[in-house]
Amino acid sequence: MAKLFEQPRFIAVEGPIRVGKSSLAEHLAKTLHAKHIVEPENNPFLDRFYGAEPGMAFAAQMWFLAERYEQLRQAKHSDEPVVTDYIFEKDKLFAYVNLSDAELALYNRYYQMFREQLPAPDLVIYLQATPEALKQRLKRKGVAGERAISDAYIEQIVAAYEHFFFHYSASDLLIVNTSDIDFVNNNKDLKLLMKRLSEPIKGTQYFLPLGENAAD
Secondary structure, eight states: OTTTTSSOOEEEEEOSTTSSHHHHHHHHHHHHTOEEEOOOOOOTTHHHHHTTOTTHHHHHHHHHHHHHHHHHHHHTTOSSOEEESOOTHHHHHHHHHHOOHHHHHHHHHHHHHHHTTSOOOSEEEEEEOOHHHHHHHHHHHOOGGGTTOOHHHHHHHHHHHHHHHHSOOSSEEEEEEOTTOOTTTOHHHHHHHHHHHTSOOOSEEEEOOOOSSOOO
């Protein structure tokens, strides 16, 4: 991994739910002795949003926006390399899926104000997976709050990620197809991915590894 970290870097790992981003970000941070910033948890509105309670989409989105801004604002001043399991733009991606036009107009005022104060990552690792693979992982994981997530919502989120990263140019970008690998539970798959990450990444590049299973 030395080539990635000849100088302090800001790496973000992204992708839809259960694609393996948190596991990869944690491993990268440990390997590189970097500061690890974890996606904000314990959103008090999230379970009610998944349950389709009116008004909870906006409340959940604004909570995430404020928490993500505060985390990345602090990381901006870090002398250590930084690894996160999200990018700030993720917040807007979900907002466009979840909010009404009126809610989105108010949300965007705060988003733009916060975004201007934050740095872009030096490298983004986008973990892809098909909706079918993600549905299987959600069932295997069995997290209570995630059981209410519909198949249609997963498909919508995957489509939003694909559209976003098709047009992404703010950082160097490695797109990794994870549908056929399990780098969380299979050490060979993890080594294969880490080997690719040790090589130079400039612009947008793709990595299509083959494996036996899908990451959790």
